[in-house]
Amino acid sequence: MRRAFGASLPTDEELAASREITEFDRTLAFFDGPEIVATAGIFSYELTVPGGLLPCAGVTRVSVLSTHRRRGLLTAMMRRQLDDIHERGEPLAALYASEAPIYGRFGYGLATYQASVEVQRAHATFGKTASANEQLSLVDVATAVPAFTRAWEQSTRGQPGMLRLDERWVRNLLADLELHREGASPHYRVLYQDDTGPSGFAIYRIKMDWDASGPNGTLRLEMLIAASPEAYAALWRHVLGVDLTARVTAEMRPIDEPLRFLLADSRQPKTRVEDGLWVRLVDVLKALAGRRYAVDDRLVFGVRDQFCPWNRGRIELQGGPNGAQARSTTASPDLELDAADLGAVYLSGNRFWTLQRAGRITELRQGAVARADAMFAADRVPWCPSHF
Numbered sequence: 001m002r003r004a005f006g007a008s009l010p011t012d013e014e015l016a017a018s019r020e021i022t023e024f025d026r027t028l029a030f031f032d033g034p035e036i037v038a039t040a041g042i043f044s045y046e047l048t049v050p051g052g053l054l055p056c057a058g059v060t061r062v063s064v065l066s067t068h069r070r071r072g073l074l075t076a077m078m079r080r081q082l083d084d085i086h087e088r089g090e091p092l093a094a095l096y097a098s099e100a101p102i103y104g105r106f107g108y109g110l111a112t113y114q115a116s117v118e119v120q121r122a123h124a125t126f127g128k129t130a131s132a133n134e135q136l137s138l139v140d141v142a143t144a145v146p147a148f149t150r151a152w153e154q155s156t157r158g159q160p161g162m163l164r165l166d167e168r169w170v171r172n173l174l175a176d177l178e179l180h181r182e183g184a185s186p187h188y189r190v191l192y193q194d195d196t197g198p199s200g201f202a203i204y205r206i207k208m209d210w211d212a213s214g215p216n217g218t219l220r221l222e223m224l225i226a227a228s229p230e231a232y233a234a235l236w237r238h239v240l241g242v243d244l245t246a247r248v249t250a251e252m253r254p255i256d257e258p259l260r261f262l263l264a265d266s267r268q269p270k271t272r273v274e275d276g277l278w279v280r281l282v283d284v285l286k287a288l289a290g291r292r293y294a295v296d297d298r299l300v301f302g303v304r305d306q307f308c309p310w311n312r313g314r315i316e317l318q319g320g321p322n323g324a325q326a327r328s329t330t331a332s333p334d335l336e337l338d339a340a341d342l343g344a345v346y347l348s349g350n351r352f353w354t355l356q357r358a359g360r361i362t363e364l365r366q367g368a369v370a371r372a373d374a375m376f377a378a379d380r381v382p383w384c385p386s387h388f
C-alpha cells in the first residue's frame with residue numbers, strides 16, 4: 001500500500017499504531033506469488049446521520065501496485081467488500097477518495113465537504129471579550145485519551161458526518177508519529193473542561209520560523225472539537241493566542257466554521273473547500289429508513305444501481321421528524337436517480353436541486369425535487385473531522 005501511494009515503508013512505530021485499529025478479518029490483499037500487489041480494508045464504524053446513528057463500513061487502504069493497475073483488481077475488491085457489507089447488514093459505506101473520479105462507478109456519492117483554512121493572527125481580533133470560566137489545560141496522552149474520547153462522544157451526537165471513535169481510535173489520533181511532523185513540533189494537546197467534565201479539545205503542532213521582522217511561526221491545528229459554543233470559542237481563542245506564531249492553518253474544518261462570526265474581521269479564515277466523505281447506500285431501504293426527515297412527506301424514487309443490483313427498482317419513502325419507512329413499490333416514481341446520487345444527498349450535504357441542475361436527477365412529478373429537498377434538510381451541515 002505504501003508503495004502504491006509513493007510513500008516510504010512503515011516504521012515499527014507506525015505499524016504498532018496501525019495494529020490497534022486494523023480489522024484483519026476485513027482486510028483484503030491480492031497476491032502475485034508471495035508478493036502483495038493490491039490491498040483494501042474496512043473499519044467497522046458508526047456514523048451520525050440526521051436523527052440517528054447507523055453502522056457504516058469505513059473503506060480504507062485501497063491500493064493497487066503500478067505493475068498491476070487497470071486489470072480490474074480494484075473492481076474485484078470493491079465487489080467483495082460491498083457483498084460483505086451487504087451480508088453483514090450494514091446499510092452504509094463511506095470513504096475518502098485520493099482522486100475524485102475513482103469511486104462514483106461503485107455507487108459512492110460525494111456527501112460532505114471540508115475546508116482547508118488559514119487565519120492570520122494579525123487579523124484575528126475577537127469581536128467580544130472572553131468569558132471568565134475558560135478551563136483549559138495542556139495534558140499528557142494518558143489524561144487525553146479518556147477525556148478526548150468523552151468530548152468526542154458528546155460532539156458526535158447530532159452532528160451528521162461524524163464517526164464514533166472509541167479510546168482505541170483516540171489513541172491512534174494521539175500517536176504523534178514522526179511521519180506526520182514534517183519539521184514541526186510534537187503534539188500539543190489542549191483540554192477544555194466545564195462543570196459537566198471534558199467537552200472539547202485541540203491538537204496542534206508549531207512550526208517555528210524567524211525572519212528579519214521577527215517570529216513567523218505557523219500553528220498547525222490538527223483537530224479542534226467542541227461540544228458547546230463556550231468550548232469552541234475558548235479553544236479557538238487559545239490557538240489564536242499562542243505567541244510567536246503568525247498564522248494558524250488547519251485542514252478538514254467544517255465549511256460553515258463559526259469562527260468567522262467570532263472574529264471582528266469576518267474575511268478570516270481564508271477558506272478553500274475540498275471534498276470530504278463519499279457515501280454509499282449499500283442497502284438503500286435500510287439507509288433511508290434509518291434517518292429522520294425535516295418534514296413529513298412521501299416520495300417514490302426510481303433507483304438505478306449498476307454495482308449493487310439488489311437496490312434497483314422503485315422505492316417508496318414515507319418519513320418525517322419522528323420516523324421513516326422505506327419499501328419496494330410498484331407506484332410510479334416522483335424522481336429517478338442513481339444510488340450514488342442518494343449517497344450524495346443522504347447526509348444533507350447536497351441538495352436534490354443541485355444534482356438536478358447537473359443533469360443527474362430526473363424529476364418525473366412536478367415539485368418533487370423541492371419536496372425532496374424540504375424532506376432531506378437537516379439543522380446542521382454534515383462534517384467528518386476524522387480521516388481514515
Ligand SMILES: CC(C)(COP(=O)(O)OP(=O)(O)OC[C@H]1O[C@@H](n2cnc3c(N)ncnc32)[C@H](O)[C@@H]1OP(=O)(O)O)[C@@H](O)C(=O)NCCC(=O)NCCS
Nearest residue numbers: 004062063064069070071072073074075096097098099101
Ligand atoms: C486507484 C487504483 C486503486 C485503481 O486500481 P485498478 O486496479 O487499476 O482499478 P481497476 O482496474 O479495477 O479500474 C476500474 C475502472 O476504474 C477506472 N479507474 C481506476 N483508477 C482510476 C483513476 N485514478 N482515475 C480515473 N479512473 C480510474 C479504470 O480506468 C477502470 O475503468 P474502465 O472499467 O472503464 O476501464 C490504483 O490506481 C491505485 O492504487 N492508485 C494509487 C493509490 C490510490 O490512489 N488509491 C486509492 C485510495 S482512496
